[in-house]
Amino acid sequence: MRKLYAALMTSFNKDNTINEQGTREMIRYNIDHNEVDGLYVGGSTGESFMQSTEERELVYKIAYEETAGKVDLIAQVGSVDVMEAKKLAKYAVDLGYKTISAVPPFYYHFSFEQIKNYYDMILEGLNTQLIIYSIPALSGVSLSLDQFTKLFDNPKIIGVKYTNNDFLLLQRLRAAFPDKVIYFGTDEMLISALPLGIDGAIGSTFNLNAKRAKAEMAAFDSGDIKKAFELQNVSNDFILDLIDNDLYPSIKLIFEELGVHAGYSKAPMSKPNPAMASGAKKIYETYFK
Numbered sequence: 358m359r360k361l362y363a364a365l366m367t368s369f370n371k372d373n374t375i376n377e378q379g380t381r382e383m384i385r386y387n388i389d390h391n392e393v394d395g396l397y398v399g400g401s402t403g404e405s406f407m408q409s410t411e412e413r414e415l416v417y418k419i420a421y422e423e424t425a426g427k428v429d430l431i432a433q434v435g436s437v438d439v440m441e442a443k444k445l446a447k448y449a450v451d452l453g454y455k456t457i458s459a460v461p462p463f464y465y466h467f468s469f470e471q472i473k474n475y476y477d478m479i480l481e482g483l484n485t486q487l488i489i490y491s492i493p494a495l496s497g498v499s500l501s502l503d504q505f506t507k508l509f510d511n512p513k514i515i516g517v518k519y520t521n522n523d524f525l526l527l528q529r530l531r532a533a534f535p536d537k538v539i540y541f542g543t544d545e546m547l548i549s550a551l552p553l554g555i556d557g558a559i560g561s562t563f564n565l566n567a568k569r570a571k572a573e574m575a576a577f578d579s580g581d582i583k584k585a586f587e588l589q590n591v592s593n594d595f596i597l598d599l600i601d602n603d604l605y606p607s608i609k610l611i612f613e614e615l616g617v618h619a620g621y622s623k624a625p626m627s628k629p630n631p632a633m634a635s636g637a638k639k640i641y642e643t644y645f646k
């Protein structure tokens with residue numbers, strides 16, 4: 358069975374501090390209403406690269422407590438500071454996370470040897486499994502098939518969260534590594550990744566659209582390709598409207614319409630202005646009423 362994970366959002370107060378209660382409410386909605394298989398904690402959607410080490414640890418703790426073993430959890434610990442990544446990895450594993458994930462080190466255009474060393478350093482002395490977080494559009498780091506092969510030589514590296522639109526590389530990875538886990542991360546292209554044998558998907562829009570995405574995967578897997586396409590088409594109307602209206606703050610505004618106190622995004626992400634608020638209300642009315 359393919360799995361669907363929501364990329365967990367972090368709720369912030371207006372003053373850019375973390376809103377613990379709001380974060381808990383989004384977790385609850387994902388478990389109780391969306392019935393997701395798991396949460397990807399501390400990724401891009403969580404605005405984690407704009408948080409302090411302590412804030413990132415707090416989010417792992419909230420998610421661990423609130424889910425209480427009901428769904429899978431993956432802690433994204435990657436950082437351009439490898440010592441921070443190691444500290445976060447140890448913290449998450451000590452809490453009880455079974456799987457961690459890490460974006461490659463970014464900004465300095467590290468060589469592949471340096472990237473490999475970073476993953477080895479994160480995993481050193483830890484009894485855990487790791488999923489590479491590949492998101493070249495944001496990290497600036499593209500890994501080739503040969504480089505994935507070298508990273509996958511480490512048995513603790515069990516797969517990749519593949520937020521990349523290179524479908525040839527995805528096909529090559531699937532064929533070369535039938536036993537590694539591949540979670541796809543471009544929600545609007547899910548339909549194109551399903552025939553390539555992905556093990557599931559992780560994304561921001563599943564915070565609101567999980568049921569439709571799960572129905573799409575089920576339709577595809579039962580051979581009803583037409584229905585799967587129709588569902589993706591509705592999802593894409595929704596996702597493109599969200600992107601046009603400023604993705605993360607709009608997901609939070611729609612959560613608020615649903616009675617979930619999702620709060621704000623952290624500066625320099627935008628706080629809602631009247632146009633954004635009315636755009637989000639319109640999206641809510643179109644897709645959720």
Ligand code: NAY
Pocket residue numbers: 364365397399400401402403495520542543544545559560561562596600604
């Ligand atoms: C995460 O939060 O780490 C992710 O899951 C990344 C995947 C998302 N990418 C980004 C940059 O947010 O869900 C996608 C994306 O928001 C969606 O496909 C809309 O483009």
